[in-house]
Amino acid sequence: MEGVDANDKYAKELEVGVRVVQLACRLCQKVQKGSIGPTPDQVFSKDDDSPVTVADWSVQAMISWILSESFGKQNVSIVAEEDTQALSDSNSTRLLASVVATVNESLAMAPRFGLKGPTTSLGPTQVLEAINHCNSTGGPIGKHWVLDPVDGTLGFVRGDQYAVALALIENGQVVVGVLGCPNYSSKKKLVNNSSVSKEGCVMYARKGSGEAWMQPLACEGGTHVVWPNSATRIRVSSIDDPSLATFCEPVEKANSNHSYSAGIAYTLGLRKQPLRVYSMVKYAAIARGDAEIYMKFAKAGYKEKIWDHAAGVVIVEEAGGVVTDAGGRPLDFSRGVYLEGLDRGIVTCSGAILHDKIIGAVYASWESSHL
């Protein structure tokens, strides 16, 4: 696989990570088309009113099972978004059956993605166990996988952008990142808020390699899966003039302060309309050079979770970009489930010149708003 030398540290993790994210993207597409699992279109509400679907639970179970199979269950620590609370009560039998069927259909395809599947189908207990195995809280020591099975569930439900995000943290550093973007074409630029494609991509990077890669999604070739035979190196944009730069931000107003970022954009002389894109596809757009800036300023009191950023950060950095909090400090993945100590928000740029300007504008606006 391009960008992975068998002698590299993390070569196996990267190889398995890319294959399992490819398989997860296929699972999501099948759920969306209604061709896998008995109840594809159900959307449920979590305690915080955010949505969750059969795809979120099924991807988490499937990836957890494959990672345990590939690296040994006792060696695998996974920090991931979903839990089994809503699947475990007595009214959820049909929902759980739907997840179990989806996981099994997906695992049955594992060999076509170069992965070892189970010899017999998993039962509900094993599926719940696989989801629950992802209950690690990470931390500063050792290796931890970090998984967002479906990032941008709202985008997924609305047929828009979403991502499958898998990263590996070792001793508090993100060392591997894989980002599957089922609706982000490997060939076409993301030019507006509805650039949805049916021929997505998977991006990946290893920390310190100075390289980030993109391959198209594996596609259906009759009864076969046609595995991508090549990957392309991706690189951030070289634009450093704010008047030519494009900035991304979350779609949901509840997730980021749009008027604050509009103020920063105005101060900086950004001329273009913001590109509002669901999920970590925003990081993907920066890494590929389709946009130059990504700002997220969540409401005071909201704590960002590591699975919403880990994979995107290492891919952007290896593609040549810069990611920090609004105070200019690197994001800290070593302190558990949350990005503890994050200063106000996240600023991602294609290069240091734009990044310095944004941090300066944030500093100035904060000073003036506190006069």
Ligand SMILES: Nc1ncnc2c1ncn2[C@@H]1O[C@H](COP(=O)(O)OS(=O)(=O)O)[C@@H](OP(=O)(O)O)[C@H]1O
């Ligand atoms: N209130 C609030 N503030 C900030 N962030 C929140 C909030 N609520 C949720 N989330 C997290 O945002 C993830 C969705 O990605 P984005 O932040 O890019 O938002 S958006 O989808 O573009 O609107 C989303 O990830 P998924 O749950 O995986 O979809 C959440 O983890």
Ligand SMILES: [Mg+2]
């Ligand atoms: Mg969610």
Ligand SMILES: [Mg+2]
């Ligand atoms: Mg998320």
Ligand SMILES: [Mg+2]
């Ligand atoms: Mg999610």
